[in-house]
Structure formats: structure tokens, C-alpha cells
Amino acid sequence: MPSSLKLIKKHKNFGGYTCYYQHDSFFTNTKMNFSCFIPEEGKVESCLLYLSGLTCTEENFITKAGVQQHLAKSKTMVIAPDTSPRGTNLPGEHDSYDFGSGAGFYLNATTPGYKDHYQMYDYVTKEIIEIAQKEFHIKKFSIMGHSMGGHGALIMGLREKNLFKSVSAFAPISNPTQSASAQKAFSSYLGNDRGSWKIYDATELLLAGYQRDDTILISQGTEDEFLEKSLMPNNIENAAKKMKQQLELQYCKGYDHSYFFVSTFIKEHVLFHLKALV
Amino acid sequence: MPSSLKLIKKHKNFGGYTCYYQHDSFFTNTKMNFSCFIPEEGKVESCLLYLSGLTCTEENFITKAGVQQHLAKSKTMVIAPDTSPRGTNLPGEHDSYDFGSGAGFYLNATTPGYKDHYQMYDYVTKEIIEIAQKEFHIKKFSIMGHSMGGHGALIMGLREKNLFKSVSAFAPISNPTQSASAQKAFSSYLGNDRGSWKIYDATELLLAGYQRDDTILISQGTEDEFLEKSLMPNNIENAAKKMKQQLELQYCKGYDHSYFFVSTFIKEHVLFHLKALV
Numbered sequence: 001m002p003s004s005l006k007l008i009k010k011h012k013n014f015g016g017y018t019c020y021y022q023h024d025s026f027f028t029n030t031k032m033n034f035s036c037f038i039p040e041e042g043k044v045e046s047c048l049l050y051l052s053g054l055t056c057t058e059e060n061f062i063t064k065a066g067v068q069q070h071l072a073k074s075k076t077m078v079i080a081p082d083t084s085p086r087g088t089n090l091p092g093e094h095d096s097y098d099f100g101s102g103a104g105f106y107l108n109a110t111t112p113g114y115k116d117h118y119q120m121y122d123y124v125t126k127e128i129i130e131i132a133q134k135e136f137h138i139k140k141f142s143i144m145g146h147s148m149g150g151h152g153a154l155i156m157g158l159r160e161k162n163l164f165k166s167v168s169a170f171a172p173i174s175n176p177t178q179s180a181s182a183q184k185a186f187s188s189y190l191g192n193d194r195g196s197w198k199i200y201d202a203t204e205l206l207l208a209g210y211q212r213d214d215t216i217l218i219s220q221g222t223e224d225e226f227l228e229k230s231l232m233p234n235n236i237e238n239a240a241k242k243m244k245q246q247l248e249l250q251y252c253k254g255y256d257h258s259y260f261f262v263s264t265f266i267k268e269h270v271l272f273h274l275k276a277l278v
Numbered sequence: 279m280p281s282s283l284k285l286i287k288k289h290k291n292f293g294g295y296t297c298y299y300q301h302d303s304f305f306t307n308t309k310m311n312f313s314c315f316i317p318e319e320g321k322v323e324s325c326l327l328y329l330s331g332l333t334c335t336e337e338n339f340i341t342k343a344g345v346q347q348h349l350a351k352s353k354t355m356v357i358a359p360d361t362s363p364r365g366t367n368l369p370g371e372h373d374s375y376d377f378g379s380g381a382g383f384y385l386n387a388t389t390p391g392y393k394d395h396y397q398m399y400d401y402v403t404k405e406i407i408e409i410a411q412k413e414f415h416i417k418k419f420s421i422m423g424h425s426m427g428g429h430g431a432l433i434m435g436l437r438e439k440n441l442f443k444s445v446s447a448f449a450p451i452s453n454p455t456q457s458a459s460a461q462k463a464f465s466s467y468l469g470n471d472r473g474s475w476k477i478y479d480a481t482e483l484l485l486a487g488y489q490r491d492d493t494i495l496i497s498q499g500t501e502d503e504f505l506e507k508s509l510m511p512n513n514i515e516n517a518a519k520k521m522k523q524q525l526e527l528q529y530c531k532g533y534d535h536s537y538f539f540v541s542t543f544i545k546e547h548v549l550f551h552l553k554a555l556v
Contacts (some may be wrong), residue, residue, distance in 0.1 A: 011538035012501070018538050063537065066344040223290070259341065260289035260296050 005135055008033070014072035016040055018062055027119040027127050028085040034128065035062035036079045038136070039071050046140040046165075046277040047132045048270070049124065050080040051156075053147030055102045058082045061146070064259040070270040076277055077136060081128055083148070085117040092188070099185045105176070106152030107200040109189040118189060121200070124152065125160055142273040146170040146262055147226070150218070151182075154202035154236075158210040166276035168217035168269045170262050171224050174236035175203035181230055203232075206239040215246040217272050219265045221255030283413055286311075292350040294318055296340055305397040305405050306363040312406065313340035314357045316414070317349050324418040324443075324555040325410045326548070327402065328358040329434075331425030333380045336360045339424070342537040348548040354555055355414060359406055361426070363395040370466070377463045383454070384430030385478040387467040396467060399478070402430065403438055420551040424448040424540055425504070428496070429460075432480035432514075436488040444554035446495035446547045448540050449502055452514035453481035459508055481510075484517040493524040495550050497543045499533030 008020040016039040025032040035058040038044060048071075050061050061067070061080045071078060084104035090113040093100035109118035132138040143164045145153035150172025157167030176182030177197050186197045198204040220233050227233075233249055240247035255261040286298040294317040303310040313336040316322060326349075328339050339345070339358045349356060362382035368391040371378035387396035410416040421442045423431035428450025435445030454460030455475045464475045476482040498511050505511075511527055518525035533539040 011534055011536050012499075012532040012542075013538035014542050063342050066347070066541065068538075068541070069344070221290075254290040256289055258289050260291035260346075263344065263346070264290075264292050 003131070003134060005131060013037065014068045016068065016072055018068060020058065023131065025085070025123060025127060027123040028117050030085040030087050030117055032082060032085065032123065033058045034079055034081040035059060036077055037062065037068045037071060038077045039074055043075055044077045044136055044138065045075045046077075046142070047136065047138040048076055048078045048273050048277070049128065049141060049143045050078055051106060051124065051143070051145030051149030051152040052080060052083050053145075053149050054083070055097050056083050056149075057102070060259065064263065065266050066263045067266050067270060070267050074274055076274060077138070079128060079132060081124060084120065088117050090114060090117070098181045099188055103148065103185060105148060105182070105185050105189065105200070106155065107186075107189055110196070111189060111191055114189055120152075121156070125156055125163065129163065140165055140277050142166040142277055144168040144170070144269055144273065145172065147257065148173055150174070151176055151202065154216070155200055155205060157212065157216065158202060158205045159199070161212050166214055166273050167212065168272055170219050170265065170269070171221060171226070171231055171257055172202070172218060173230055174218070175201060175232045177201045177204060178232060178235065179230045203236045203239045206236065206243050206245055209243070211243060211245050214276065215248050216240070217269065218247065218249045219252055219269070220249065221252045221257065221261045223254055224257045226257055281409070281412060283409060291315065292346045294346065294350055296346060298336065301409065303363070303401060303405060305401040306395050308363040308365050308395055310360060310363065310401065311336045312357055312359040313337060314355055315340065315346045315349060316355045317352055321353055322355045322414055322416065323353045324355075324420070325414065325416040326354055326356045326551050326555070327406065327419060327421045328356055329384060329402065329421070329423030329427030329430040330358060330361050331423075331427050332361070333375050334361050334427075335380070338537065342541065343544050344541045345544050345548060348545050352552055354552060355416070357406060357410060359402060362398065366395050368392060368395070376459045377466055381426065381463060383426060383460070383463050383467065383478070384433065385464075385467055388474070389467060389469055392467055398430075399434070403434055403441065407441065418443055418555050420444040420555055422446040422448070422547055422551065423450065425535065426451055428452070429454055429480065432494070433478055433483060435490065435494065436480060436483045437477070439490050444492055444551050445490065446550055448497050448543065448547070449499060449504070449509055449535055450480070450496060451508055452496070453479060453510045455479045455482060456510060456513065457508045481514045481517045484514065484521050484523055487521070489521065489523050492554065493526050494518070495547065496525065496527045497530055497547070498527065499530045499535065499539045501532055502535045504535055
């Protein structure tokens, strides 16, 4: 993949730089955007990928979570990709918040039209990784995410266990094949053969024997408005117990699904990953 | 002023609560919005007002600056009001980013139409203060702001020196009567008698003898795109020297005008104010 990486914006921030990049993506056949924070240019060795939730772009996390201060003195950068391709006009793509633009669900679509662009699993695990290696000389990766992006982090962490040194999630959609909203997206991206959905469902992956040697960290607010209908942490907790996957599921009393929750616990997640990235 | 304060949203955040409120404003004759962070409900004693810059609402600062973590263990809340009245349709009100909606300039307008709503100086120094006293039992106040809001903090801090225990600003418009963009707004809000503009210009207030006994803190990025045309820190620095006002003007090398600048130095500003609010 030849590089077309273009710096769009660069802001000094906590001694390092918060940057926005754009590039031509091989996997999505569109331009793609990501944001990043580079603690001290030229000295980074590892990268923490952050996958955002429904409706987000590359901007939400990098402006709202306050992650930069916790990486400022480290050798770890963070990259936060956009949540879907942009600029295409596929049927139904822009009609709802939980499918299409802003809602790529970090899978490789197989349905007509969508299969040509919505290849977010490969985009993150191959193309973003390659950009980080080539352009920023990154040697080690960890992954985290929020909500739909927590789902992305969990499935990528389970399926690419050698690539990612550690995995964590904030309020992840941890069993999407059981969530009505995600089911709608999965059927539109993957068709109605539910067997093909399982490789994009963290709970199903665990039950199928996918496993990590390290502990997966999940933080979940108890007042999260999506807790029971979309997130279902009990399901992944039960699957982890059954399959002996170490999982630290932290319930955070009184917290909801917003970035006010993420910003409160981001420091703990960053420290968790920095330990693994040493 | 009878209270019509209505809680719009409440998010647990760093052990406290980030909240959005709306109320009927006596001074603007509109509904007004503000955001706030309350470290531990019922225990706050003092309040740090934050005034935002052009185009901002009550949302920018509270979602982007990362202030909450620095107040979480204190007895000081923060209130961030919207930057103008909303919902009116005055002539020219919505035509440019630097006048009208999102650009109240923290003054009391005297021109037809605008004088009925754009009373942001009184709104902040009287109505917000009264709400904080009555509804949150606040006894002490300090004030800070960014850009246009830095201007607001400086003029209010100089004119209401007994009300505010300390004053700081990020990249303030410190001599608006000399800035082309602010001149346009001032003439539309106040008419063409430039004599009437001076009570809304921090540099002019200093030169007219307004003074504080404590040190005013200003942080200014050296790569700020508005530095020379709109902010002119040299002017306030010279006025402060001439009039023997203690001013700590910190140049922050490489920083621009964005919230990435504010978030980097917010901790220092908060600690500065917490000392004064003890």
C-alpha cells in the first residue's frame, strides 16, 4: 500500500502534538481520517488504538476524553480512526445512527455496495497498523474502544491476540448478535446467515475458544442507558467464566454512557495498557 | 429574580456531576443555558466562572478542557455560561461568527434591538452570580475565560474587583477597541461613540486606573493564529507596567488558539484560582 498520508491539522498539546490525518484507504476505497496524539515526536515506540462508538468521527475521543495528558510523558502514541468510510452514498447509508455512516461496526461487509467500502475490520487491523509501523515506526500495539468501538476492540483483541498486547473497553457492545440494534446492522452488512456474524461478536468468539493469555479490562457505568438492551456485559462475563478467560469487569456506580464516563476512567485504562506495552 | 432553573442533563464525572441547566433570564429576556461541574453535591463553597470564546456555547469548555478532574477533590464548582442569547432574530444576528449569536462580547448593548437581549455583562456579573448564590450556596467567586471570554474575564475582574477573588485568561482579546473584528462588534452593540467602548476594554480600563491588588494571570500561545490582529497581549502588558498592575503573562511556546492549548494549561489556572478561593 503506497502511502498518501496527509497532515490536516496539528496542535501542540501537553508538550506533544494532537494531529489529524487523512489518507486514501486501500480497504475502504475512500479517503479515511484519523486523529492521533504523539507525545514527543520521533520518540514513540508503541501505539494505543482507540475505536469510537456510534455517530462518532475521529474527533470525539481526541477532543473529549483527555487522554493526551496521560501519554504525555510516555513513548506511546494514540490513534483514533473514524468509525466508517465517508463520501459514498450507498442505499440506506445515511438513514439511521446505527447503520452506515458513523456506524461501521468494525467488520468486513459482504453485502452488495457495502462490501466495496465497509471493510473496517481490515482497515483497522491491517491498514492503520501498517501506517503506524511505516509512518510512526511503531513496534507494539494495544487496543481499546467505547460502545461500538469497545465491541471492535474486543473482537480484534480476541482474533489478533499476537498483534495487540492488551485489550480494554468502555461500555462495549459485547454480544452484538443478541442486540436488536446491532442485529439490524449485522444483517445489512453480512446478510442473514447468522453463522457468519459470530466472528464479529466477542461473546461468541470466547465461546468458540478464542482466548487471550492476559486479562481483558472492561469498565461499565451502572446508569448506562444502553446497559441491558445493547451492551449486555453479563453475557461476556458468563462466557469468560465458562471459558476461563481472565476478565476484569468493573462496574462504575452512577456513570452513564457519555464521554464524561470515558474521561473519568481513561487514566486507569491508559495505565493498564502502558504496563503491557513496556 | 424568581428562579426558573431547570436541570437539562446530569452526568456523573470524576465522582461529581457535570450538568447542563436552562433558565429564563431577566437580563437577556430569553432562555439562557449554562453548564457546570459540581465536585461533590452539597459541599461546594466557591465558584469559578469560565467565559467561552467566539462561536462557543455552554458545551465547548465543559466537554473539551478537562477541568473537572482538577476540581474533583475541591469545594469549588465551575460554571460556564453560553456566549450570547439564543432564539432571537435581530438584524444581522446570525450573519457572522464575530457578532450576534455566539459573540455577545460580555457587554451591555445599547443599540436598538440588541439592547433588549444582549446584556451579557449584567447577565454574568449579576444573574449568574445570583443563581450561584441562591441555588448552589456559593460564597466566593473567581473568573477566567478564553479569547473573547478572556476579554470578558479581564473586564469583569477589573470592574468587579471585590466580587472576584482572582482573574485569569487564556489568549484574551485584551485590547478589543484596537482589534478590527471586535471594533465591528462594538460599534454594532454600542454605537459609534468610542468613548462608550472603553469600559469594555481591559487595556483601557487599566489605563483609566482600574486595578486589582492581586496578580492577573494570562497564558498565551506563541503560535496563536489570532495573536497579532486580535489578541495584542503587548498592549495590556504595557498598560499593566505603566499602571503598576501585577500581571503574569506567560508565553506558551508552540501552542495555538485551540482547546488543545486550554486543556494543557487549565490545571495551572485552576490551581491559581483555588489558592485565592481558600
